[in-house]
Amino acid sequence: MATKVAIVEEKKSDEGPQIPIIDIKGLDSNDEAVRKRCVKQMHDAAVNWGVMHIVGHGIPAKLDKLREVGTQFFDLLVKEKEKYAKDQPSGMIQGCGSKLANSASEMVCHLMFPENQTDLSIWPRKPSNYVDVTKEFGQNLRVMATKIFTLLSLGLGLPAEKLETEAGGMENILFQMKINHYPKCPQPKQALGVEADTDVNYLTFILHNNVPGLQVYYLGKWVTAKNVPDSIIVRIGDSLEILSNGLFKSVLHRGLVNKEKVRISWTISAEPHKDKVLLRPLPKLVTKASPPKFGLCTFAQLVRKKDSKIKDKESPAPAAA
Numbered sequence: 341m342a343t344k345v346a347i348v349e350e351k352k353s354d355e356g357p358q359i360p361i362i363d364i365k366g367l368d369s370n371d372e373a374v375r376k377r378c379v380k381q382m383h384d385a386a387v388n389w390g391v392m393h394i395v396g397h398g399i400p401a402k403l404d405k406l407r408e409v410g411t412q413f414f415d416l417l418v419k420e421k422e423k424y425a426k427d428q429p430s431g432m433i434q435g436c437g438s439k440l441a442n443s444a445s446e447m448v449c450h451l452m453f454p455e456n457q458t459d460l461s462i463w464p465r466k467p468s469n470y471v472d473v474t475k476e477f478g479q480n481l482r483v484m485a486t487k488i489f490t491l492l493s494l495g496l497g498l499p500a501e502k503l504e505t506e507a508g509g510m511e512n513i514l515f516q517m518k519i520n521h522y523p524k525c526p527q528p529k530q531a532l533g534v535e536a537d538t539d540v541n542y543l544t545f546i547l548h549n550n551v552p553g554l555q556v557y558y559l560g561k562w563v564t565a566k567n568v569p570d571s572i573i574v575r576i577g578d579s580l581e582i583l584s585n586g587l588f589k590s591v592l593h594r595g596l597v598n599k600e601k602v603r604i605s606w607t608i609s610a611e612p613h614k615d616k617v618l619l620r621p622l623p624k625l626v627t628k629a630s631p632p633k634f635g636l637c638t639f640a641q642l643v644r645k646k647d648s649k650i651k652d653k654e655s656p657a658p659a660a661a
């Protein structure tokens with residue numbers, strides 16, 4: 341039976357602009373006007389917001405199952421979870437650990453797709469159906485990701501498959517699963533679950549246990565993502581902003597903790613292989629009127645550049661001689 345999670349009452353959720361909701365069933369419609377409307381809605385959301393709620397994806401039952409096994413994993417005793425502890429000194433970045441802004445938080449990470457590159461030995465073994473449920477969800481999510489790339493590609497005036505192919509296709513777009521577990525926080529205003537940042541990847545797919553906390557920055561204000569039944573939130577990241585020559589917005593976001601409820605979120609990052617994909621504005625989007633806004637780089641180079649910018653910001657200014 342699926343775990344039922346109470347929805348925390350959202351205050352002021354109807355005030356001001358809200359993250360757009362896009363029903364992607366429209367892509368498969370026989371009616372051309374419906375398909376065109378769906379493409380336009382997706383394009384406008386990617387350009388103006390860089391984030392959207394996706395509904396009509398056809399996998400609601402899988403979301404409940406995924407929430408159930410993830411929640412059960414975090415209910416395990418610490419000793420059991422330590423079996424999956426990240427081995428950071430050895431460079432192993434998958435596993436279970438605590439690297440969020442709020443150190444009481446925990447997370448578990450592992451590659452989910454392509455399946456031939458995953459290492460099942462580091463996926464949680466408990467609950468016993470974790471692997472099957474997560475694998476099945478991954479296969480469904482991969483299909484949905486193609487639909488999103490297709491809609492975005494058509495919205496840019498490109499052939500349907502162009503954007504995903506340029507992004508690395510089935511082999512070189514990696515899907516990394518991360519489950520964040522944020523304990524209740526008596527002083528939520530003093531702590532952030534995830535600090536404000538943009539994603540460095542192409543797309544992030546997010547679901548949570550119906551406890552709101554994700555905020556995105558829109559027109560000078562933080563907007564909280566409301567609970568939209570059965571939706572998967574999709575955020576645009578820096579790598580897709582580059583391919584679109586700056587047309588799509590890599591959205592600034594942060595994650596809040598909750599005073600009364602444990603918050604769990606599942607984020608699946610779709611990102612380029614670290615050195616097999618060259619990121620650069622797609623040639624069709626570069627014109628005299630719209631020169632390239634970004635240079636050529638691999639994902640590994642982009643990540644390094646971003647990390648060093650963050651470090652520069654954090655390190656104190658050198659003392660005057």
Ligand code: AKG
Pocket residue numbers: 518520533534546548553554593594595604605607
């Ligand atoms: C992240 O882990 O990158 C997030 O943005 C988490 C979002 C959330 O907890 O809702």
